[in-house]
Amino acid sequence: MFRLEVRTSTPAWFNLALPLLAIGATLVLCSGLIALAGAGVLEAYSVMFTASLGDSYAITETMVRAAPMIFTGLAVAVAFRAKFWNIGAEGQLLAGAVASCFVGAIPMPGPLAMVLMALAGAAAGAAVALVPATLRVKFKVDDVVSSLLLNSVIYYALMALIEGPWKDSFSGYPISPPIEDSANFPVLLEGTRLHLGVIVALLTAPLIWFLIVRTTLGFRIRVTGENPEAARYGGINVERVLISTALLSGALAGLAGVGEVGGVHFQVMSDISPGYGYSGIVVAMLARLNPLGVVPAAIFLAAVMTGAEAMSRATGVPAFLSDVIQGTALLAMLVALLFTAYRIRRVGVAR
């Protein structure tokens, strides 16, 4: 007989083992789809790996894709730590993209433009995240639904801009005017797309880790998430912590949009984010809400996305496999997390 027993603590190696277990299970489950498509499973996965991490150019492409997911992953991780259920990283990213595109189109010296773009994008993302947080603190409105619904509001606002005042009057395409050339983020490696924003993303993760683990605000965020009653009893203004968390989370998601505008697209279009906001949830869960874990988790998803296209060309397996892998990985991780709450014990029938 086996039975589930409630765990009181989890060993440290779980932080690494659980995501690996979830990713392993995901790859095994999705191999069924590769076989269904009539391709060799090992071949497909090896093409995927080579095309995303096999050489230095491939690695830069993967990193460019990972950058926005590092930001949205951090945004979600910070929010979920405080149990502020921010499902709105997608909308906050779009708001950040729009704001930075607006600033980037104003002629000014490049470095100044880049700093102002980042500030504007972070502020826009924070402003959007402030809405569900305020509604929750002041009116006890469920933050899951309000933050999710705001994604649609922001999306339509973006569409109204690029099909209205921003529309390209020459071609008629619904795209914004490009930002100034001087505001384009510098490319770090000649011949690649590796831009400054990628490095900023990589540096932000340890910064957020430090903030969560070592600072007073981080302590307050963690206590508020783990036990709001105790936090309140201990003199923490839980409402204020939730608002601060939302501002931080929204700013991080907004920066994801800034990177896409300044470093990749140089303008705003309707599909500027292929769901990076939602991917942020997958990243944060795989990272077990640890800001340092967000980096490898984002790189994993980015590698799957980059690799899927090459795999599709080589084997004919539809590239949409990467979307399936993303969803499966999230669900597998949730199941794996059960091991942190419970342990399976063998129960002797006879003693």
Next chain:
Amino acid sequence: MSAVFEQIFQVGFLAAIIRIATPLAFATLGEMFSERAGVLNLGIEGIMLLSAMTGFTAASLSGSLWLGVLAAVLTGMLMSALHALFTVVLGLSQHVCGIGVTLFSSGLAYFLYRLIFGQQSVPPNIKGFQTLPIPVLSDIPVLGPAVFNQFSLVYMAILAIPLAAFILYRTPWGLSVRMVGENPRAADSAGVSVIATRFQAVVLGGALMGLAGAFLSMAQFNAFTFGVVSGRGWVAIALVVFGRWDPWRSAGAALLFAFVDALQLRMQASGLGHIPYEAFLMLPFIFTIVAMAVMSRNAVAPSALLKPFRREER
């Protein structure tokens, strides 16, 4: 203004409202059943997409539209059963699981569609449902041709509203659903299986989401495209809140949204639009967010929404 009013009372406009409202009504009723039992199903967006895909595929391969509808309904039930397994049986967090189900189902829909139909320059289509005039009723002026000269799935949606209200308010099972959504501990003491009731409500909701998907790909567009759902699942989430978790109000909310949507389509087509059409599409979301703030004082949401039930925990 008179030009606008003239257009509103055209038969074609009323018929368009009914057609736009139909998938939303199915989806909203489905989400409502799930939420009344205490389970938020954010998988709805992906479930509708996958159902639209399987329904279209089954119809196109078998030549039978009703077989397509069956496939869509079964898909909806299966995927929501997956959501229920995670959230109800295993007690995992509903919002994260829901996003997982949406990501997984959408990915699977794109993947399988591409696998079955390949990459074609013109997406394959089917001869979808044809309108089925109801004798006598369809002869009523204005209302007749608008409401009673529709697809059979539209009639199903119209019938589904009173049926859902009846099931929820007048049957023992409906009482159990409301109990496990409001106070699962009390329901458990009264001998109602919280797990089983929630599971059933989520799966029933999934069947309705499947019908919503079926309508989109087999009656409204007669094809499956990647944007066939394009946020209608999220609209349904909003409409359930806006309709205060009640079948009649939710369906009414769907009709109201359909009116706004049809109006913006008309204004776009007639070149009357000084207001960007996106402003109209935003409305249901903004209204819902405002409504949530206003309503929160007299808590109408199911009390146990988002809360997993574990018997041993007190």
